[in-house]
Amino acid sequence: MKSSVITFPGSNCDRDMDVALKKFGFKNKMVWHNDTEIPKSDLVVLPGGFSYGDYLRCGSMASKSKIMQSVINFAKSGGMVMGVCNGFQILVETGLVPGVLLRNKYLEFICKNVFVKINDKKNIYFKNIETEILELHIAHNEGNYFCSRDQLKEIEDNDQIAINYCNKDGKIDEQYNPNGSIRNIAGIFNKEKNVLGMMPHPERMIDPFLSGEDGSIFFNNLINNLK
Amino acid sequence: MKISVIITLKKDVLDPQGKVIHQTLDGMGFNDINDVRQGKFFEIDTKENDPKKAKDSVEEMCKKLLANLVIENYKIIDAQ
Numbered sequence: 001m002k003s004s005v006i007t008f009p010g011s012n013c014d015r016d017m018d019v020a021l022k023k024f025g026f027k028n029k030m031v032w033h034n035d036t037e038i039p040k041s042d043l044v045v046l047p048g049g050f051s052y053g054d055y056l057r058c059g060s061m062a063s064k065s066k067i068m069q070s071v072i073n074f075a076k077s078g079g080m081v082m083g084v085c086n087g088f089q090i091l092v093e094t095g096l097v098p099g100v101l102l103r104n105k106y107l108e109f110i111c112k113n114v115f116v117k118i119n120d121k122k123n124i125y126f127k128n129i130e131t132e133i134l135e136l137h138i139a140h141n142e143g144n145y146f147c148s149r150d151q152l153k154e155i156e157d158n159d160q161i162a163i164n165y166c167n168k169d170g171k172i173d174e175q176y177n178p179n180g181s182i183r184n185i186a187g188i189f190n191k192e193k194n195v196l197g198m199m200p201h202p203e204r205m206i207d208p209f210l211s212g213e214d215g216s217i218f219f220n221n222l223i224n225n226l227k
Numbered sequence: 228m229k230i231s232v233i234i235t236l237k238k239d240v241l242d243p244q245g246k247v248i249h250q251t252l253d254g255m256g257f258n259d260i261n262d263v264r265q266g267k268f269f270e271i272d273t274k275e276n277d278p279k280k281a282k283d284s285v286e287e288m289c290k291k292l293l294a295n296l297v298i299e300n301y302k303i304i305d306a307q
């Protein structure tokens with residue numbers, strides 16, 4: 001399976017993502033934002049970081065960079081695109097996934113482990129995954145997911161919510177919502193479910209000595225789904 | 228020609244920074260404030276000399292980059 005990770009000026013999780021993808025069997029290529037074509041890929045990843053210093057709005061500048069037209073075309077033709085953290089912010093700015101990510105409710109940069117519940121397994125990302133709950137890491141200042149009421153209804157009707165913040169037992173409640181996101185949303189799909197944006201970092205949870213292994217569950221399952 | 232743009236958050240979007248500024252002003256003794264909303268201001272100096280064309284072009288910029296229309300409104304202030 002082939003993957004591509006896009007590096008923008010200010011990306012800082014691109015190499016972590018590269019390590020994670022390779023560890024679980026992807027042949028990964030790093031792609032520079034100024035390139036115009038993505039290499040042949042089964043999965044394109046927009047990594048975390050602070051692309052363009054978060055100027056104007058997080059992800060807004062990166063969403064207009066040269067490589068993004070190719071990424072947008074790839075996504076629109078059904079290709080799998082996953083955005084993590086700043087990558088999620090870039091995805092919402094391109095309009096590939098609905099909504100926006102606002103500043104965290106309590107104006108704090110949040111850096112901690114959280115639990116997320118998988119909302120739906122009828123998609124290529126979470127199909128066959130052997131768990132309902134994942135412990136992942138978040139590190140962001142603008143992760144407060146927001147959309148209009150009409151959009152929210154559409155997202156819910158189409159099962160586009162991918163993961164919600166919850167406690168270790170999978171209970172979704174406002175007290176387990178770290179950043180003020182509507183409905184505790186931590187990740188969402190586009191309508192066709194080939195594009196996934198999420199704030200938590202699975203690539204930071206692939207080593208039991210450093211952090212945890214729930215990211216391994218996610219990546220292992222993902223590559224098996226793609227085979 | 229210089230054109231100014233003001234970007235503000237839509238009414239039902241939470242503005243935590245505005246809230247904190249409001250509280251701080253309140254603490255400083257400015258007690259008659261109903262609400263504070265923080266926004267952005269841009270001054271765009273364009274080569275276009277026709278005010279109508281310049282304004283149209285800035286409107287395109289607002290829609291495509293300067294504002295995120297899911298949460299923000301823009302207001303173009305007439306060319307000077």
